[in-house]
Amino acid sequence: xxxxxxxxxxxxxxxxxxxxxxxxxxxxxxxxxxxxxxxxxxxxxxxxxxxxxxxxxxxxxxxxxxxxxxxxxxxxxxxxxxxxxxxxxxxxxxxxxxxxxxxxxxxxxxxxxxx
Amino acid sequence: xxxxxxxxxxxxxxxxxxxxxxxxxxxxxxxxxxxxxxxxxxxxxxxxxxxxxxxxxxxxxxxxxxxxxxxxxxxxxxxxxxxxxxxxxxxxxxxxxxxxxxxxxxxxxxxx
Numbered sequence: 001x002x003x004x005x006x007x008x009x010x011x012x013x014x015x016x017x018x019x020x021x022x023x024x025x026x027x028x029x030x031x032x033x034x035x036x037x038x039x040x041x042x043x044x045x046x047x048x049x050x051x052x053x054x055x056x057x058x059x060x061x062x063x064x065x066x067x068x069x070x071x072x073x074x075x076x077x078x079x080x081x082x083x084x085x086x087x088x089x090x091x092x093x094x095x096x097x098x099x100x101x102x103x104x105x106x107x108x109x110x111x112x113x114x115x
Numbered sequence: 116x117x118x119x120x121x122x123x124x125x126x127x128x129x130x131x132x133x134x135x136x137x138x139x140x141x142x143x144x145x146x147x148x149x150x151x152x153x154x155x156x157x158x159x160x161x162x163x164x165x166x167x168x169x170x171x172x173x174x175x176x177x178x179x180x181x182x183x184x185x186x187x188x189x190x191x192x193x194x195x196x197x198x199x200x201x202x203x204x205x206x207x208x209x210x211x212x213x214x215x216x217x218x219x220x221x222x223x224x225x226x227x
Contacts, residue, residue, distance in 0.1 A: 004157075031213065033214065040219060041200060041219050041220045041222075042217065042219050043158065043202065043217040043220075044217075045214050048214060056214065090157060090158075094213050097160055097163070099162070099163040101146060101163050101165070101206065102206075102213035103148075103160050103163070104150075104158075104160070104213075104215065105160075106157035106158050106159070107157060108156065108157050109155075109156070109157055
């Protein structure tokens with residue numbers, strides 16, 4: 001059973017288009033996230049939602065709009081895509097892990113390529 | 116801040132031992148994670164250290180020195196499948212955020 005799933009896995013699109021990425025977790029976690037991993041492999045937080053409410057919004061262009069219909073889903077909509085948006089986008093949720101600390105559980109990633 | 120610094124790439128031989136180092140700024144910090152990320156896949160949790168010392172978990176061990184802002188991940192009896200990126204991440208101090216700050220990762224290549 002997939003804990004954190006996201007679709008699509010690959011997304012190739014033209015500059016200026018609007019696209020969405022969907023994410024779902026079946027771990028029962030209250031908190032979900034979107035991360036961006038660029039070509040240099042830095043994993044940077046974009047947004048964090050707790051129980052459907054936005055709690056963290058890092059310096060992200062407002063072309064990116066997250067939406068959480070319920071605490072198990074966190075979708076990401078991107079308007080007017082730009083070349084620099086090409087990256088891998090990871091959804092994650094967090095909960096107490098085996099070490100007793102809040103731990104991130106990542107989805108498989110969406111590889112976005114903007115042409 | 117919590118700047119995280121780790122080597123970009125390391126290579127090692129199958130069966131050997133490798134140590135991946137990570138240094139960080141100690142302010143605003145409360146523990147350190149290690150994640151493993153195979154190419155094209157999601158990062159997965161390996162270990163968490165909040166106290167000084169070495170924690171062993173099978174072939175993988177993680178060490179932390181809070182006063183020195185230093186951690187390492189030790190991989191023993193290397194296998195080809197250990198070829199992956201290893202991400203060091205600082206856990207924030209109390210304040211409500213559970214979001215770790217990730218380093219750029221160390222790409223480990225294990226060769227026969």
